[in-house]
Amino acid sequence: MKQLSGILEDYLSSIDRFGELGLGERPRRVVKKNDNQHLAKALDQRLKFNKHFVVVILMFLCILFVVATSFLFFYRHDVKVFYGVFGALLLSNFGIIKWLRQLWWEMNTMDISLYVLRELPPEEAAAFISRLYWDFVRSSSRRAGKSVGG
């Protein structure tokens, strides 16, 4: 399943709003309703996938909590194991919550994009998606350590 940045890059490429431009003349690509419908479909799929993924992560978080609590209970007299398990639990929770936060951000972005794609005229929606990608999604995915386009 493609990342949000990948989905938006494909859409922007298809409407000539991604990548490098030559110095010569080029015909202006008019954004059609069909282009936006394709993107809405891709975002819908990704959104569903993310929702399921969040459930899986939350389940994993619960299992982790139960396992760690059991370990803490069984080794409650061993200070080293206690601290070790407690530290590992904190660290793994920190990682998972960071991941959840990213997913939550992605899902919100997709929700907004879907609303815009369905409610605004194609050109205006495309302008919004371009700005959203270049101002937020690209910088956010770069911060998350993924290389995007270009």
Added chain:
Amino acid sequence: MRPPISQRIVKPENCVIAFGIPTCAPAFQRHLTLKRDFASNYMLLQRYSLYVISVFDKLKPALLDLGVQIQTDVTLKQFGDLFDGKFDVVILFAHWLNDQVEFDDGFADVPKIVVEIKSGFNGLLDLCVCHPRNLVAALQVERQNLLIKSLYQERATPRLWLYFYVALFTYLRDHQATYLQALEVLTVEMHRKIRRVKGSDKFT
């Protein structure tokens, strides 16, 4: 009497690159406000910055170290002033649309550009502008001392050509060569590398 440009040894100090396209964020924003075509095609600063401004900022020191003169935000008048004999080669980085070149002060059509280029100029105009057929044809008739290099096949993207010119000026600095010889060597080398990359892509 100076030999013709086709036989003259050219060094980077005798060359100037004139940018009609914006090379910094404020210039891009200004072009956007003025609804200039090239900036409007890019629409967003982040996109333009990634493909043009950041590349220019990265390569500018190398070009200056080589001794090349760089003129940014060039207007039609300033472009014309570059043909006063101080330089052997004038390279123009600009956007071309409907038989017009977009300078910092807007589009200029072929007759206006021809008028600005002094008839006595005995050098080379390197047009890093896509498909400027009518400009080349007009200059060949009106300015017979002028040698013109232009692009017809390749899509001129600023990033590709900026790197190309760094290589070209490095070659000119290190060799006793005419501009045309350097162009030929570098173009052959570039095509060889592109073929090699494309060839290796087939197997990966």
